[in-house]
Amino acid sequence: MTDSPATPxxxxxxxxxxxxxxxxxLAAEAGYAGLSIxxxxxxxxxxxxxxxxxxxxxxxxxxxxxxxxxTSDLDYRDTGDVRADLREQFLRSGLALSSPPIGPxxxxxxxxxxxxxxxxxxxxxxxxxxxEQSTLDRITRAQRTGELVAEVNLxxxxxxxxxxxxxxxxxxxxxxxxxAVDGLLDMFMAAYGTGG
Amino acid sequence: MTDSPATPxxxxxxxxxxxxxxxxxLAAEAGYAGLSIxxxxxxxxxxxxxxxxxxxxxxxxxxxxxxxxxTSDLDYRDTGDVRADLREQFLRSGLALSSPPIGPxxxxxxxxxxxxxxxxxxxxxxxxxxxEQSTLDRITRAQRTGELVAEVNLxxxxxxxxxxxxxxxxxxxxxxxxxAVDGLLDMFMAAYGTGG
DNA sequence: TGTCAACGGCACGACCGGTGCCGTTAGGGT
DNA sequence: ACCCTAACGGCACCGGTCGTGCCGTTGACA
Numbered sequence: 242m243t244d245s246p247a248t249p250x251x252x253x254x255x256x257x258x259x260x261x262x263x264x265x266x267l268a269a270e271a272g273y274a275g276l277s278i279x280x281x282x283x284x285x286x287x288x289x290x291x292x293x294x295x296x297x298x299x300x301x302x303x304x305x306x307x308x309x310x311x312t313s314d315l316d317y318r319d320t321g322d323v324r325a326d327l328r329e330q331f332l333r334s335g336l337a338l339s340s341p342p343i344g345p346x347x348x349x350x351x352x353x354x355x356x357x358x359x360x361x362x363x364x365x366x367x368x369x370x371x372x373e374q375s376t377l378d379r380i381t382r383a384q385r386t387g388e389l390v391a392e393v394n395l396x397x398x399x400x401x402x403x404x405x406x407x408x409x410x411x412x413x414x415x416x417x418x419x420x421a422v423d424g425l426l427d428m429f430m431a432a433y434g435t436g437g
Numbered sequence: 438m439t440d441s442p443a444t445p446x447x448x449x450x451x452x453x454x455x456x457x458x459x460x461x462x463l464a465a466e467a468g469y470a471g472l473s474i475x476x477x478x479x480x481x482x483x484x485x486x487x488x489x490x491x492x493x494x495x496x497x498x499x500x501x502x503x504x505x506x507x508t509s510d511l512d513y514r515d516t517g518d519v520r521a522d523l524r525e526q527f528l529r530s531g532l533a534l535s536s537p538p539i540g541p542x543x544x545x546x547x548x549x550x551x552x553x554x555x556x557x558x559x560x561x562x563x564x565x566x567x568x569e570q571s572t573l574d575r576i577t578r579a580q581r582t583g584e585l586v587a588e589v590n591l592x593x594x595x596x597x598x599x600x601x602x603x604x605x606x607x608x609x610x611x612x613x614x615x616x617a618v619d620g621l622l623d624m625f626m627a628a629y630g631t632g633g
Numbered sequence: 634t635g636t637c638a639a640c641g642g643c644a645c646g647a648c649c650g651g652t653g654c655c656g657t658t659a660g661g662g663t
Numbered sequence: 664a665c666c667c668t669a670a671c672g673g674c675a676c677c678g679g680t681c682g683t684g685c686c687g688t689t690g691a692c693a
Contacts, residue, residue, distance in 0.1 A: 449690085474681070476680095489683085
């Protein structure tokens with residue numbers, strides 16, 4: 242075969258990166274359906290062993306791929322206006338959750354997690370709980386600056402805010418648009434805002 | 438073979454009921470994993486054709502099974518105390534969602550729906566939107582009786598309430614216990630309650 | 634009593650998961 | 664510069680499911 246210089250044939254650990262990228266590419270093209278270890282191995286021109294040597298199962302590979310795709314954008318800005326910061330972050334997250342490659346991969350992980358409670362715990366810990374905590378940090382800061390009422394436990398509020406987003410993007414068919422985010426924030430600010 | 442009188446061998450349309458029940462039984466025993474058309478056919482002592490003649494795919498069968506299991510309990514009570522009524526209904530729904538057979542079947546449907554947007558729309562329309570509407574009806578009634586502030590669009594609030602429940606039961610690993618429901622209702626009543 | 638559709642059983646091809654084997658190759662150690 | 668070893672790609676295999684086709688049987692209704 243013509244050994245094209247662009248593909249130096251094989252590697253050791255950099256192959257891991259290539260496999261994650263191949264998974265994301267495949268997800269972006271074929272969606273959740275067609276995401277399989279066989280498909281990834283074919284797509285990457287790789288023996289299945291090369292994948293199984295790195296990840297014990299498809300969900301493990303998907304988790305790492307998701308982690309790679311979800312570069313930054315996890316932290317809220319802090320402009321001093323908590324409602325504006327939440328709004329911006331929710332719209333950004335909503336867009337990411339509904340676009341490839343994050344959307345299809347997230348769906349695939351959620352689907353697999355329905356059959357495996359251990360995986361469900363891992364997903365929640367590694368992604369959902371992280372987002373909840375980040376949200377809780379931001380609104381707790383707003384509580385300290387007086388934007389939100391004091392003496393209220395905001396833990397459930399953070400979960401409800403995130404839950405509404407993920408419910409809409411993963412279980413509903415409606416988009417996370419400005420109306421939805423504004424409606425959600427209306428309720429949140431009506432409950433805990435200090436009027437201002 | 439000994440033709441036991443308890444099993445009169447075959448039927449025409451009542452077989453559909455038996456198949457739905459077999460699906461629910463199987464879900465209660467084996468959980469989502471192991472829910473397959475082959476498994477249902479074995480469990481019911483039935484040829485696969487008998488299933489495919491009634492439902493085009495596994496998700497279709499699951500939807501009907503879910504519909505059968507979800508007998509009533511869909512409507513809120515109306516005692517005049519909206520918070521108490523919501524609380525009772527949320528706890529009841531949370532229990533149903535986390536117990537067999539509804540829990541496993543619901544998980545299976547959600548998993549399949551991640552790969553099929555048409556199915557996702559059907560699930561949302563047939564179950565989620567129904568629950569949202571029922572919730573909206575109840576809180577709109579409370580709005581008219583003065584328990585909730587007027588001149589506020591409660592559509593998003595109904596979705597947020599339901600979204601929080603389904604997020605917790607399907608995507609999170611935390612139980613829908615009294616603390617969770619009370620936290621959710623604290624936020625809702627703080628936002629839209631009339632103080633009382 | 635006869636007819637016909639529904640039925641249970643079986644087999645098939647296609648696909649995927651996960652494992653084993655085999656000959657090749659890249660990269661680190663000497 | 665060489666060699667040795669582990670990673671690699673390719674292939675075959677087994678067990679499982681999906682969806683379909685074909686068979687002979689059976690039950691319900693005319």
